[in-house]
Amino acid sequence: MKMLSPVFASLKEAETKPFWISNQDAPEAFPSLTCATTCDLAIVGGGLTGLWAAIEAKIADPTLDVVILESQHVAYGASGRNGGFFSESLTHGLAHGLSLWPREIDTLLRLGRENVSEIFAYLDAEGIDADQKFCGKSVMALRPHQVDELAASSKQLQEYGEKVEFLTGDETRKDIDSPTYLASLRIHDGSGILDPAKLSWGLRQAAVKAGVRIYEMTPVKALARNGAGMLLRTASAEVSAHKVILATNAFAPLLRRMKNMAIPVFDHVLVTEQLTSSQIDSIGWKESQGVTDAGNQFHYYRRTPDDRILWGGYDAIYYRGSSRVASQEQFDASHQLLAEHFFETFPQLEGLNFSHKWAGMIDTTSRFTPVIGRAFGGRLAYAFGYTGLGVTSSRFGAKVALDFINNRTSELTELTLVKRKPIPFPPEPIRSALVAKTRGALAREDIDGKRGPWLGLLDRMGVGFNS
Numbered sequence: 372m373k374m375l376s377p378v379f380a381s382l383k384e385a386e387t388k389p390f391w392i393s394n395q396d397a398p399e400a401f402p403s404l405t406c407a408t409t410c411d412l413a414i415v416g417g418g419l420t421g422l423w424a425a426i427e428a429k430i431a432d433p434t435l436d437v438v439i440l441e442s443q444h445v446a447y448g449a450s451g452r453n454g455g456f457f458s459e460s461l462t463h464g465l466a467h468g469l470s471l472w473p474r475e476i477d478t479l480l481r482l483g484r485e486n487v488s489e490i491f492a493y494l495d496a497e498g499i500d501a502d503q504k505f506c507g508k509s510v511m512a513l514r515p516h517q518v519d520e521l522a523a524s525s526k527q528l529q530e531y532g533e534k535v536e537f538l539t540g541d542e543t544r545k546d547i548d549s550p551t552y553l554a555s556l557r558i559h560d561g562s563g564i565l566d567p568a569k570l571s572w573g574l575r576q577a578a579v580k581a582g583v584r585i586y587e588m589t590p591v592k593a594l595a596r597n598g599a600g601m602l603l604r605t606a607s608a609e610v611s612a613h614k615v616i617l618a619t620n621a622f623a624p625l626l627r628r629m630k631n632m633a634i635p636v637f638d639h640v641l642v643t644e645q646l647t648s649s650q651i652d653s654i655g656w657k658e659s660q661g662v663t664d665a666g667n668q669f670h671y672y673r674r675t676p677d678d679r680i681l682w683g684g685y686d687a688i689y690y691r692g693s694s695r696v697a698s699q700e701q702f703d704a705s706h707q708l709l710a711e712h713f714f715e716t717f718p719q720l721e722g723l724n725f726s727h728k729w730a731g732m733i734d735t736t737s738r739f740t741p742v743i744g745r746a747f748g749g750r751l752a753y754a755f756g757y758t759g760l761g762v763t764s765s766r767f768g769a770k771v772a773l774d775f776i777n778n779r780t781s782e783l784t785e786l787t788l789v790k791r792k793p794i795p796f797p798p799e800p801i802r803s804a805l806v807a808k809t810r811g812a813l814a815r816e817d818i819d820g821k822r823g824p825w826l827g828l829l830d831r832m833g834v835g836f837n838s
């Protein structure tokens with residue numbers, strides 16, 4: 372009989388669903404919309420952006436008639452598939468924010484802090500338990516050049532008031548034991564981990580309590596101007612709305628101009644079976660902080676409340692033509708590569724199996740920060756493009772979108788991050804070629820630490836890709 376390779380064997384029994392959704396009872400689905408309706412505000416998409424937009428709209432005006440139209444179910448998209456890392460950053464990290472908006476960085480940092488503290492104050496007030504832990508995070512150096520980079524970034528973070536420690540290789544391995552670690556940055560505040568499905572379902576319940584109508588299994592097929600408002604068409608009904616917010620993230624956009632602003636990139640994730648207490652002891656990791664590697668192509672990983680490890684990232688894939696076919700979520704080569712890296716990082720866990728494997732689309736912009744704008748003379752706003760950091764910044768996106776549809780000039784709408792859109796992606800076939808070239812350049816930088824001419828050019832153009 373042929374023996375399975377240990378990596379292949381570890382994935383053999385894995386369920387092909389997001390752990391957060393399949394490991395606990397999802398709330399009962401709401402019925403789909405079957406007859407014509409009217410409302411003040413129609414929100415397309417029932418992820419975190421859509422839910423926050425609905426909740427904030429009701430907080431501002433409880434009499435408003437707000438409807439969410441969701442093509443599958445709340446938390447079907449990235450909001451129920453992510454790693455559950457939350458962060459105060461609105462700019463994909465301090466260094467990235469400083470390089471793009473040095474004059475506004477203090478404001479952006481303050482707004483990011485306020486955003487997170489308001490989110491958790493709201494969860495407290497509503498009694499929403501999303502297993503949130505303010506445990507900070509660690510960034511691991513796996514290559515010699517990353518040790519110096521982390522030391523420099525430690526200094527920079529401290530200058531901006533962050534509580535950060537630079538740990539040597541020995542100190543790092545005492546905290547979390549892996550032979551791959553050369554040093555690390557332990558960032559104590561401003562971030563943590565949570566259960567993204569519990570967060571989404573808690574907000575869903577709070578939205579309904581506030582009077583929001585949610586229709587699930589209701590994909591919006593088209594939209595058009597309709598007198599002073601908008602008309603949305605679903606398969607079997609029409610919604611006549613005074614205002615509309617598009618919160619559709621990396622899914623096929625309903626608005627032509629959104630097509631070139633972000634590309635869908637499939638990001639893969641694994642979750643292990645539960646660890647025994649001796650397996651946990653062999654790693655340490657007592658503070659359960661979220662962890663990422665320092666490179667461009669990085670893994671992110673964390674413990675779950677029931678003693679598993681979620682392990683994702685590294686091999687994000689863009690498919691030609693911005694293809695969003697759901698079957699691309701199960702790409703064996705990416706899941707196997709992730710599993711291989713997992714056992715290189717934690718060889719002491721050899722023999723452990725993965726219980727879940729999935730992927731989700733990341734709405735990647737050329738600047739790694741969200742795009743929030745308006746169309747149809749202010750009747751519609753959109754917020755997307757969080758590029759893998761939307762668990763908490765989705766509320767920021769929702770708030771800016773609400774300012775736009777209310778025709779309000781605010782501190783948020785005046786940010787350069789909001790006013791200036793990222794450089795759009797070119798059409799195919801140039802798009803695929805540029806994505807492949809950039810991916811190759813980022814992978815080379817991870818090996819030798821040299822930015823290289825192509826990434827240097829992108830940096831000068833204000834194109835992101837340096838997280």
Ligand SMILES: Cc1cc2nc3c(=O)[nH]c(=O)nc-3n(C[C@H](O)[C@H](O)[C@H](O)COP(=O)(O)OP(=O)(O)OC[C@H]3O[C@@H](n4cnc5c(N)ncnc54)[C@H](O)[C@@H]3O)c2cc1C
Nearest residue numbers: 416418419420442448449450453454456591620731761762
């Ligand atoms: C694998 C993965 C890991 C990630 N890890 C992290 C992390 O650890 N930390 C972090 O901060 N961020 C992370 N992110 C990003 C974060 O999850 C997203 O930025 C955030 O969830 C975006 O929320 P959203 O509501 O905008 O989008 P989504 O949650 O994707 O919601 C969009 C919704 O719109 C619906 N929809 C689309 N089109 C239509 C239509 N025509 N009609 C009706 N409904 C429609 C979809 O069904 C979907 O439910 C990750 C993302 C992925 C994919």
